[in-house]
Amino acid sequence: MRLGHRAEAxxxxxxxxxxxxxxxxxxxxxxxxxxxxxxAAPIVPRRPGFDRPEVVVVKTLEDAQAIKARLQSGSVKRAxxxxxxxxxxxxxxxxxxxxxxxxxxxxxxxxxxxxxxxLAATVRGELEHxxxxxxxxxxxxxxEAGKGSNVAVVDASGASLAADLVIVAVGVQPNSRLAADxxxxxxxxxxxxxxxxxxxSNPAIYAAxxxxxxxxxxxxxxxxxxLALRANRAGWAVADHLTGREVALQGIAGTAVFKVFDxxxxxxxLSVAEAAQAGFDATAVTISASSRAHSHPGGSPLQxxxxxxxxxxxxxxxxxxxxxxxxxRINAPAVALHATMTVEQFGQSDLAYAPPFGPSWDPLLVxxxxxxxxxxxxx
Amino acid sequence: MKFVIIGGDAAGxxxxxxxxxxxxxxxxxxxxxxxxVSYSA
Ligand SMILES: Cc1cc2nc3c(=O)[nH]c(=O)nc-3n(C[C@H](O)[C@H](O)[C@H](O)COP(=O)(O)OP(=O)(O)OC[C@H]3O[C@@H](n4cnc5c(N)ncnc54)[C@H](O)[C@@H]3O)c2cc1C
Ligand SMILES: Cc1cc2nc3c(=O)[nH]c(=O)nc-3n(C[C@H](O)[C@H](O)[C@H](O)COP(=O)(O)OP(=O)(O)OC[C@H]3O[C@@H](n4cnc5c(N)ncnc54)[C@H](O)[C@@H]3O)c2cc1C
Numbered sequence: 069m070r071l072g073h074r075a076e077a078x079x080x081x082x083x084x085x086x087x088x089x090x091x092x093x094x095x096x097x098x099x100x101x102x103x104x105x106x107x108a109a110p111i112v113p114r115r116p117g118f119d120r121p122e123v124v125v126v127k128t129l130e131d132a133q134a135i136k137a138r139l140q141s142g143s144v145k146r147a148x149x150x151x152x153x154x155x156x157x158x159x160x161x162x163x164x165x166x167x168x169x170x171x172x173x174x175x176x177x178x179x180x181x182x183x184x185x186x187l188a189a190t191v192r193g194e195l196e197h198x199x200x201x202x203x204x205x206x207x208x209x210x211x212e213a214g215k216g217s218n219v220a221v222v223d224a225s226g227a228s229l230a231a232d233l234v235i236v237a238v239g240v241q242p243n244s245r246l247a248a249d250x251x252x253x254x255x256x257x258x259x260x261x262x263x264x265x266x267x268x269s270n271p272a273i274y275a276a277x278x279x280x281x282x283x284x285x286x287x288x289x290x291x292x293x294x295l296a297l298r299a300n301r302a303g304w305a306v307a308d309h310l311t312g313r314e315v316a317l318q319g320i321a322g323t324a325v326f327k328v329f330d331x332x333x334x335x336x337x338l339s340v341a342e343a344a345q346a347g348f349d350a351t352a353v354t355i356s357a358s359s360r361a362h363s364h365p366g367g368s369p370l371q372x373x374x375x376x377x378x379x380x381x382x383x384x385x386x387x388x389x390x391x392x393x394x395x396x397r398i399n400a401p402a403v404a405l406h407a408t409m410t411v412e413q414f415g416q417s418d419l420a421y422a423p424p425f426g427p428s429w430d431p432l433l434v435x436x437x438x439x440x441x442x443x444x445x446x447x
Numbered sequence: 448m449k450f451v452i453i454g455g456d457a458a459g460x461x462x463x464x465x466x467x468x469x470x471x472x473x474x475x476x477x478x479x480x481x482x483x484v485s486y487s488a
Binding site for chain 2: 069070071072073074075085087097098099100101102103104105106107128129130243246274276277278279280296299300301302303304306307308310311313
C-alpha cells in the first residue's frame with residue numbers, strides 16, 4: 069500500500085506509472101499488469117463562489133467528517149442542497165434530523181426524472197411532510213456572501229436563498245483522465261470502456277469500478293451506472309482474469325435502492341423513456357397494493373411500476389416506492405431481468421407469502437398481471 | 448509478476464486482496480492518493 073501517492077500519468081510504451089508522493093516527490097513504477105480503479109468524482113459547477121468554504125461535496129470520509137464538524141459547531145441553521153438525486157436526498161434527511169432547515173434546488177422541473185410520476189409524487193410528499201423545501205427550476209448562478217447567514221445562493225433570475233452550508237450533489241463523473249491521456253478507449257459518459265474481463269483497449273491494462281463502464285443486461289449496450297456492488301465484483305473479475313481463472317461478467321441491470329425519511333425507493337432495469345430510447349416498444353403500469361395482508365395490522369401502500377416490451381412481452385424494468393417492502397423486493401425483478409424473462413414468466417414466479425410481509429398475491433405479481441393485460445390490449 | 452493498482456477503494460482493494468489470495472507469489476502495489484483505504488463499500 070502506498071498511501072498519499074497520486075498517479076498522474078501512464079506511460080503505455082514504457083509500461084510504467086508516474087506520479088507524486090506524500091512530500092511532493094515524484095515516483096515512477098513499472099508494471100506487468102495495471103488496474104485503473106480511480107472511481108468517480110462529484111461534479112462541481114465552475115461558477116462564482118463555489119470555492120467558498122461553506123460549499124461542500126459528499127464523496128470521501130474527510131468530506132463527511134468536515135460536514136459533521138460544521139454541524140457540531142452549531143453554526144448551521146439553514147442548508148441548501150443542490151441536486152435531488154439519491155445522495156442529495158440522503159443528505160436532506162440527515163440534516164433535517166439534526167434540526168437544519170433544508171431547501172433542495174435543481175434547474176429542471178421533475179423531481180426524479182427516471183421515476184414514474186406517481187411514485188415521484190410520493191417521494192415529493194415525503195420530503196414536504198418533513199418540511200424540506202423543494203425548488204425546481206432553480207439554476208444556481210453564483211454563491212455570494214450573505215446577510216445574516218453565511219452565504220446567499222443566487223439563481224439566474226436573481227432569486228436568492230440564505231444558507232450556512234451548501235451541499236453540491238449534482239452528480240458524479242468518472243475519473244478517466246489518466247486513461248484518456250494514455251489513449252485508452254472511453255465509453256458512455258467518458259467512462260473507461262472495458263470488456264467482460266475488465267480489459268481496456270490496452271491488453272495489459274484493466275479498469276474497474278466507478279471509472280469504468282459495463283454492459284447493461286437489458287439493452288446489451290454499454291452503460292455507466294456507478295454503484296458499489298459492480299465496483300467490488302469488477303475488482304474480483306480483474307483478480308480472476310489475472311490469475312488465470314475463467315471469468316465473464318454478465319453486466320448490470322441498474323438495480324438501486326435508497327431511503328428518504330420513512331420511504332424506500334427502489335429500481336431495476338429501464339424506465340419507459342429509457343426503454344423507448346433503447347428501441348423497445350415500451351409500455352407500463354403503476355399499481356398500489358398493501359405492504360401486508362389485510363388481516364395484518366400496520367400495512368402501508370406499496371407502489372409498483374412495471375415496464376414491458378409490447379413486441380416481445382419481455383420485462384424491461386421495475387420501480388417501487390413504499391414505507392416497507394420495496395428495498396429488497398426489487399431483487400426479484402432484478403434477477404428476472406438477468407434471466408431475460410417475459411412479464412408472463414415473471415408473473416408465474418413463486419414468490420413468498422406470509423401476512424406480515426404482503427398479500428398472498430405479491431404486489432409485483434399484481435402489477436405483472438395488470439401489465440400482461442395492458443400489453444394484450446395495446447397490441 | 449508485478450500488478451500495479453491505481454485507487455485503493457472498493458474496486459482496487461477487491462482486486463488486490465483477491466489476486467493476492469489466489470496467487471501469493473504476485474507482487475501487488477496499490478497507489479492511493481488519500482490516507483484512507485476501503486472507506487466506502
Ligand atoms: C455519499 C455516497 C453514497 C453512496 N451510496 C451508495 C449506495 O447506497 N449504494 C451503492 O451501490 N453505491 C453507493 N455509492 C457509490 C459507491 O460509493 C461507489 O460505487 C464505490 O465507492 C465505487 O468504488 P470505486 O473503488 O470504483 O471508486 P471510489 O470509491 O471512488 O475509489 C477510488 C479511489 O481511487 C483513489 N484515486 C483516484 N484517483 C487517483 C489517482 N490518480 N492516484 C491515486 N489514487 C487515486 C481515490 O482517492 C479513491 O480512494 C455512494 C457514493 C457516495 C459518494
Ligand atoms: C396456521 C397456518 C398458517 C399458514 N400460513 C401461511 C403463510 O404465511 N403463507 C402461505 O403461503 N400459506 C400459509 N398457509 C397455507 C395456506 O393457508 C394454504 O396454502 C391455503 O389456505 C390453501 O388454500 P385452499 O383453499 O387450497 O385450502 P384451505 O384453505 O385448506 O381450504 C380448503 C377448504 O375446503 C374445505 N373442504 C375440504 N374438504 C372438503 C369437502 N370434501 N367438502 C367441502 N369442503 C371441504 C375445508 O373445510 C376448507 O374450508 C398456512 C396454513 C396454516 C394452517
